[in-house]
Amino acid sequence: MSSPVPPERARPAPLTLDATRVDATPTVATGPKAGPARRKAAFGPVGPRIGRIPVVDVSPVVEAGRWPAKAAVGEAVPVRATVFREGHDAVGATAVLVGPDGVDRSSARMVDVAPGLDRLEARLVPDAPGAWGLRVEGWSDPYGTWSHDATIKVLAGVDVELMLTEGALLLERAAAAATPTDAASVLTDAAHALRDVSRPHEVRLAAGLSTPVRSALDAHPVRDMVSSSPIYPLVVDRPLALAGAWYEMFPRSVGAGYDASTGTWKSGTLSTAALDLPRIAELGFDVVYLTPIHPIGTTYRKGRNNSLNAVPGDPGSPYAIGSPDGGHDAIEPSLGTFDDFDAFVAEALRLNLEIALDLALQCSPDHPWVTSHPEWFTTRADGRIAYAENPPKKYQDIYPLNFDNDPEGIYVEIRRVLEVWINHGVTAFRVDNPHTKPLPFWERLLADVRATHPDVIFLSEAFTRPAMMMALARIGFHQSYTYFTWRTTKVELEEYLSEVSGEQGSWLRPSFWPTTHDILPPHLQSGGIAGFAVRAVLAALGAPTWGIYSGYELVENVPRPGVEEQIDNEKYEFRPRDWSLGDDLGIATLVRRLNEIRRAHPALRQLRNLSVHPTTDDALLCFSRRLDAEHSPTGVEDVVVVVVNLDPRAGHTGVVHLDLAALGREPDAALIAHDVLSGETYAWGSDVFVSLDPVVRCAHVVQIGPR
Numbered sequence: 001m002s003s004p005v006p007p008e009r010a011r012p013a014p015l016t017l018d019a020t021r022v023d024a025t026p027t028v029a030t031g032p033k034a035g036p037a038r039r040k041a042a043f044g045p046v047g048p049r050i051g052r053i054p055v056v057d058v059s060p061v062v063e064a065g066r067w068p069a070k071a072a073v074g075e076a077v078p079v080r081a082t083v084f085r086e087g088h089d090a091v092g093a094t095a096v097l098v099g100p101d102g103v104d105r106s107s108a109r110m111v112d113v114a115p116g117l118d119r120l121e122a123r124l125v126p127d128a129p130g131a132w133g134l135r136v137e138g139w140s141d142p143y144g145t146w147s148h149d150a151t152i153k154v155l156a157g158v159d160v161e162l163m164l165t166e167g168a169l170l171l172e173r174a175a176a177a178a179t180p181t182d183a184a185s186v187l188t189d190a191a192h193a194l195r196d197v198s199r200p201h202e203v204r205l206a207a208g209l210s211t212p213v214r215s216a217l218d219a220h221p222v223r224d225m226v227s228s229s230p231i232y233p234l235v236v237d238r239p240l241a242l243a244g245a246w247y248e249m250f251p252r253s254v255g256a257g258y259d260a261s262t263g264t265w266k267s268g269t270l271s272t273a274a275l276d277l278p279r280i281a282e283l284g285f286d287v288v289y290l291t292p293i294h295p296i297g298t299t300y301r302k303g304r305n306n307s308l309n310a311v312p313g314d315p316g317s318p319y320a321i322g323s324p325d326g327g328h329d330a331i332e333p334s335l336g337t338f339d340d341f342d343a344f345v346a347e348a349l350r351l352n353l354e355i356a357l358d359l360a361l362q363c364s365p366d367h368p369w370v371t372s373h374p375e376w377f378t379t380r381a382d383g384r385i386a387y388a389e390n391p392p393k394k395y396q397d398i399y400p401l402n403f404d405n406d407p408e409g410i411y412v413e414i415r416r417v418l419e420v421w422i423n424h425g426v427t428a429f430r431v432d433n434p435h436t437k438p439l440p441f442w443e444r445l446l447a448d449v450r451a452t453h454p455d456v457i458f459l460s461e462a463f464t465r466p467a468m469m470m471a472l473a474r475i476g477f478h479q480s481y482t483y484f485t486w487r488t489t490k491v492e493l494e495e496y497l498s499e500v501s502g503e504q505g506s507w508l509r510p511s512f513w514p515t516t517h518d519i520l521p522p523h524l525q526s527g528g529i530a531g532f533a534v535r536a537v538l539a540a541l542g543a544p545t546w547g548i549y550s551g552y553e554l555v556e557n558v559p560r561p562g563v564e565e566q567i568d569n570e571k572y573e574f575r576p577r578d579w580s581l582g583d584d585l586g587i588a589t590l591v592r593r594l595n596e597i598r599r600a601h602p603a604l605r606q607l608r609n610l611s612v613h614p615t616t617d618d619a620l621l622c623f624s625r626r627l628d629a630e631h632s633p634t635g636v637e638d639v640v641v642v643v644v645n646l647d648p649r650a651g652h653t654g655v656v657h658l659d660l661a662a663l664g665r666e667p668d669a670a671l672i673a674h675d676v677l678s679g680e681t682y683a684w685g686s687d688v689f690v691s692l693d694p695v696v697r698c699a700h701v702v703q704i705g706p707r
Contacts, residue, residue: 051138051227051228051229052085052140052225052227053083053084053085053091053138053139053140053225053226053227054082054083054084054085054138054227055081055082055083055093055136055137055138055227055228055229056081056082057080057081057082057119058079058080058081058134058135058136058229058232059078059079059080059081059503059506060077060078060079060134060232060234060503060506060507061232061506062474062506062507063474065230065232065233066474067233067474067475067476067507068131068232068233068234068235069134069232069233069234069235069506069507070234070235070237070241070478070506070507070509071126071132071234071235071236071237072126072236072237072238072239072241072242072243073126073127073128073129073236073237073238073239074125074126074127074239074602074605074633075125075126075239075242075606075607075608076123076124076125076606076608076609076627076628076631077097077123077124077125077126077134077234077608078121078122078123078608079095079110079121079122079123079124079134079136080110080113080119080120080121081093081095081110081119081120081136081138081229082117082118082119082120083110083118083120083136083138084118085138085140088145089140089141089142089145090140090141090142090143090144090145090148091118091138091139091140091141091144092109092110092138092139092140092141092144092221092223093109093110093120093122093136093137093138093139094107094108094109094110094122094136094137094139094223095107095108095110095121095122095124095134095135095136096124096134096135096136096137097124097126097132097133097134097234098132098133098134098135098231099128099130099132100128100130100131100132105126105127105132106124106125106126107124108122108123108124109122109218109219109221110122110136120136123628123631125631126234126236128236129236129237129238129454129455130235130236130454131233131234131235131236132233132234132235132236133231133232133233133234134231134232134234135228135229135230135231135232136228136229137223137226137227137228137229138226138227138228138229139221139223139224139225139226139227140223140224140225141221141222141223141224142170142222142224143170143174143217143221143222146163146166146167146170147208147209149163150163150164150166150167150205150208150209151205151209154201154202154205155202155205160201164194164195164201164204164205164208165194165195167191167194167205167208168191168192168194168195168208169191170222171187171188171190171191171194171208171213172187172188172191173222174187174216174217174220174221174222175187175188175191177220177222178216178220179220180220183216183219183220186212186213186216187213187216187217189207190207190208190210190212190213191208193207193208194207194208235450237454237457237478238454238455239605240286240287240354240428240457241457241478241479241509242509242544242545242605242606242607243544243545243598243604243605243606243607244286244287244544244545245284245285245286245287245540245545245546245547245595245598246285246286246287246288246289246356246459246511246545246546246547246548247280247283247285247287247288247289247547247548247550248289248291248516248517248547248548248549248550249273249276249280249288249289249290249291249550250290250291250318250517250550250570250575251268251269251270251273251290251291251293251335251344252267252268252269252273252315252318252332252334252335252574253268253550253570253574253575253576253577254268254272254273254275254276254576255268255269255271255272255273255275255576256268256574256575256576257576258574263313264312264313265313265315265574267315267334267335267574268335268574268576269334269335269336269340270293270331270335270336270340270341270343270344271336271340271343271344273344274343274344274347274348277344277347277348277351277353278351279579280351280353281351281352281353282592283553283588283591283592283595284591284592284594284595284596284598284599285353285595286352286353286354287353287354287355287356287428287547288348288353288354288355288356289356289357289358289428289430289547290355290356290357290358291318291319291358291517291571292318292319292321292357292358292360293318293331293332293335293341293357294318294321294322294326294327294328294330294331294332295321295322295323295324295325295326295327295330295331295332295333296315296316296317296318296320296321296322296323296332296364297316297320297321297322297323297363297364297365297366297367297397298316298323298364298366299364299365299366299397300320300364300365300387300396300397301314301316301317301320301397302314302316302317302320302397302572303572304568304572304573305560305567305568305569305572306560306569306571306572307572308396314572314573315334315572315573315574316397316572317397317398317571317572318332318358318571319360319362319398319432319571320362320363320364320397320398321360321362321363321364321367322363322364322366322367322368322369322370323364323366323367324366324368326368327363327367327368327369328361328414328417329416329417329420329421338424341424342424342425345424345425345426346425349425354427354428355425355426355427355428356426356427356428356429356430356457356459357421357426357428357429357430358429358430358432359418359429359430359431359432360432360433361401361414361432361437362388362398362399362400362401362432363377363398363399363401364397364398364399365385365387365397365399367399369413370385370399373406373409373410373413375402375405375406375409376401376402376405376406376409376410377399377400377401377402378400378402385399386399386400387399387400388400400436401437403437403438403441404438407438407441411441411444411445414445415445415448415449418445418449422449422453422456426456427455427456427457428456428457428458428459429456429457429458429459430459430461431458431459431460431461431477432461433461433462434460434461434462434472434477435462435464435465435468435469435472439471439472439475442472442475442476442477443475443476446458446475446476446477447476450476457478457479458476458477458478458479459477459478459479459480459481459511460472460473460477460479460480460481461481462477462480462481463481463483463519469508470504470507470508473507473508473509474507474508478509479509479510479511479545480508480509480510480511481511481513481516482496482500482510482511482512482543483496484496484500484510484512484513484538484539484542484543485513485514485515485516485519485521486521488521488523488646489618489646490615490618490619490620490621490646493538493542493621493646494612494621494623497542497610497612497623498610498612500543500607501607501608501609501610502608505607505608506608509544509545509607510543510545510607511543511545511546511547512538512539512540512542512543512545512546512547513539513546513547513548513549514532514535514536514538514539514548514552515548515549515552516549517549517565517566517569517570517571518565518571519564519565520556520557520559520564520565520566521564522564523535523648524557525557525558525559526557527557527648527649528555528557528648528649529555529585529586529587530648530649530694530695530698531557531648532552532555532557532587533586533587533590533648533694533698533699534644534645534646534648534694534698534699536548536552536587536590536591536594537590537594537642537644537698537699537701538621538644540591540594540595540597540598541594541597541598541604541625541640541642541701542623543607544604544605544606544607548591550570550577551566551570551575551577552587552591553579553582553585553587553588553591554577554579554581554582554585554587555582555585555587593677597676597677597701600676601625601638601640601676601703602627602632602633602634602638603625603626603627603632603638603639603640604625604640606625606627609625609626609627610623610624610625611623611624611625611626611659611662611663613641613656613657613658613659613662614656614657615643615654615655615656615657615690616654616655616657617652617653617654619645619646619647619650619652620643620644620645620646620652620654620656620690620692621643621644621646622641622642622643622644622656622658623641623642624639624640624641624642624658624662624663625638625639625640626638626639626640626662626663626664627639628664636706637664637706637707638703639663639664639703639704640676640701640702640703640704641658641663641673641700641701641702641704642699642700642701642702643656643690643692643699643700643702644692644698644699645692645693645694645698645699647694648694648698649694650694651691651692651693651694651695652691652692653689653690653691653692654689654690655687655688655689655690656687656688656690657686657687658671658684658685658686658687658688660686663704664707665704665707667686668686669685669686669707670683670684670685671683671684671685671704671705672684672704672705673688673702673703673704673705674702674703674705675700675701675702676701676702676703677697677699677700677701678697678700682702684702684704
């Protein structure tokens, strides 16, 4: 005969849902012999679905556990739940992380973050990649109930000895269960004091309510009626999936040269591109992202500035992939060979850089797949293969893939292609326009690669509607481009920073880019050097992952008329750069310093720790990031406040109203504020006067000194 499981050790089964059923509840017998109650149960819950101490609205949870929430090694994950009970007795809650082996790894007592709403929170830090789980345990808090009631009754002279005796019994029970001898000693001494009738009853009560007693019971609470939520899935990735700095380059432009005597261009190569890697590493980047390096088709090749008429020597768009030299598993001959690529990767690794490759699932009319697998494309009524269109735009040099005619065949081939590049050292893929491909394809592919190569990261370039962007994140993309590029006003940025660092951060990790090779937003076309500086600060400090497109350091801001992209776009021509021209602009120096600051401050490499602070000027934006000492890899609290002048054309002054509680400080605290951009130190309080001239400095990036 088995003994019952003690409430303290009760563990729920993992949450398992059958996605093919609407209610995802256990089936029960139905049919002519099944009674009415049994037939009814088939359409609703079987048995109670709520614990003795209710635990509801647990987060982070994605679609009730349909997909795992996201976390990264070293990330302080905010676990929240609503926990309550009947009557007036106190309740507590514990957040628990369950490791990939099914064993509880860490736990923390939750604290009230919304008084009156029963919303509790704790932060936990996973320490290894894998398929984790989380749950919340709600419990009756007898000490919380006793401390509340005893304070009222004893001071009122009601049931004095009874309340003190009950307190002593409770502390003796807690002492017996406390593992550390110092905690047990504190609790035992307090129990003796509660029983000491020679002392005034106020003194005896104070002993049971002392700070050491409360601290001991915070660490070792008495938990009755423990009731657990289900275990919800949490996928934990390596740190780079959450935080990193990316640099985009077209390898063919690095080392490219024009021969005026012949009027022809010579392409840069992977070998010449490797010569630029030390500069990129010195700027503090973590990832070098290469636009497609595959053979480029010649049929309907685009010329300069997207012209329909290419002239001899025009290199074509690298997104028109495929020629007689090969397809997605090959290298454009003018760039070099796989030996050259391997040498490029080796040099990057020597400099502590990782390589990301553009994954653009589309083909030129010359791609080998067009002849070997015509069923992978859409054939129109006139018998021709359909080229890409986004009316009124036409892309005659690109054939989109059709994933419905032979889904298994096309999946197997693309999975093979990925394996080729992973085997050659690619550890990340920037996926071009994933929102134009079926979601089931991505869900399967991402899960498959994760199973065999869990360190490989996928960045979604999905500038699209919110529903699709969110769905791509939920089904497995590690990171996503965002709407940051078009958020420019104080109100827009306050709302967007709060959005991406809030609950949404449980499934979508934002990657902030001021520009890309496709996008030159209007505010950078006219904002000058200061505009580029402002957006660099916002991108680098507003999200743990950010990136720039090559040439940002040179303030390349001239648009092609009528569109939000650069003139003489690098997609259609060689664009070698003289980096010495940027020495006087200061953007490269700023980018380097921002990446240094990010590496020095672990709070800036977190996502779900941002607070917005109000200011009195519509051009002044203020936000902060804070990481507690117990969650920091350095063991030291890290608090950073950022104040930015969003107007690149004029200086602005105003008052920043700091929420000191969000900074972990008391309401009247005096702050030592060290600006890590300028090196200056200020004395700050809750209301701070700020004056920022974009010509001199566009931002304060302030480290708050220790308490």
